[in-house]
Amino acid sequence: MPPRKKQKTANPTAIPETPADFPNTALLRRALNQHAHALSLRSKEHTKNPDALTELDTWLTDSKTGLSAKISSSQPVDKTDMTSLMKWKLSRGKSRPTLLNLVASNPDALVLKATSAALVVVRDAKDDLERALLALPDACAMKGVGAATASALLTLQPPHLLPFMSDEAASFFAPTFGPIKYTDPFYKKFARAMVAEVGRLNAEASNGVQRWDSMKLERALFTICILRKHGEDGTLEDEGGTSTSPSLKRKRED
Template identity: 35%
Template sequence: MELDFKCSDVGVWKKALSSYESKIESLNKPDLVSLDQYYRVELPSLLHDRDPNPYLTTSELSQLMKWKLSRGKWRPRLLDFVSSLDDSVVKSASEKAFKSLPDISKAVNELTVLKGVGPATASAVLAAYAPDIAPFMSDEAMEVALGNSKDYSLKRYLLFVAKLQKKSKELKLEGEWGGASDVERALWSCHVRSKSKPAEKSSSEKKRKRKE
């Protein structure tokens, strides 16, 4: 099933979202299942336990980066950069970022002072704390929502946020729905499915050829 961003049927979106965990598993990437559990469940809980002054530690940022790179494209240098950051610097920048919300532009700027952290990684940090308003800037969701995933600028992310927030509000009018991050995960799930189809076909064709 491919998901058209213009679709307003909340049932279709729910079906796409419900396939998220199985799609994570289907990628067969080392530690991705546990990393995804950490990112979506454990990390948000840790951050909110620190309210009213939430912050991120260097080790938590490293785990978040591992999740981001495992779910998307692996760029080891980014992991090296964030893992070497001083803990006090990460805490300070992330605390300022979280306090800046719901001003997403300001929040992203507070985080991108950190070496190795661009708007996409900053979006992952914000989405861990405030998933309803700040979706992760994944290539797959960007491709569906905006038509391409080559521009990782703050301006492009803000456009992405606006579109996903609008879609989230639209779906809530049609039925029970979460926030902008649920829109992102639904889009990611469908995009991963559509990309995997040719590979699956190719694999089955190879099996037939071996049998012949």
């Protein structure tokens, strides 16, 4: 019998192509500017307190007193922090109270060890995505923490290389990756796609324009989804009334 031909296998680290309906640069920037409003809309879906999610998000991102500040200055991330981070994630996405209880059940020492080990890996990786992805097992050593929750923590480590895997952001890659799976392999595909888009956005940006990172891109995609859901995507139109249709092709910024 003739020898079998070797089947070609896809290179998991190959740069993914941009989805055909991915928002263009101008739309993404307008969306990023309306992220706070999107949070308010989402908060009203989950709680009677419309400011609850906004307050958690401020705590998360505050560069002086928030969780981002602790991570940027290499301070320990403890169980109280992880519990609040889970509250933020559940308020921003699907409500799954059992996950909050699981995170709260972790021993203090385990949380400190897992978060420290994971963040060090990402910090040392700098802009090397494949090295940064090696942090997932450490972060997921905690009960109630899977790839999505781990990414909510790891995206806060400068330079914000790893993206948070929200359902909203992942939905833009559904034509390529299929239904969302909360697994390490799916997250890695999502992260590679997001980082590739960040690279393209920054390559297109004019001098002096604020650069993109994975954290900003996720927030812009989240905002687009929420505003569309609430019928407010018309607010994302430019001054010329350009539609927010996802079929818009990306254009270079002026």
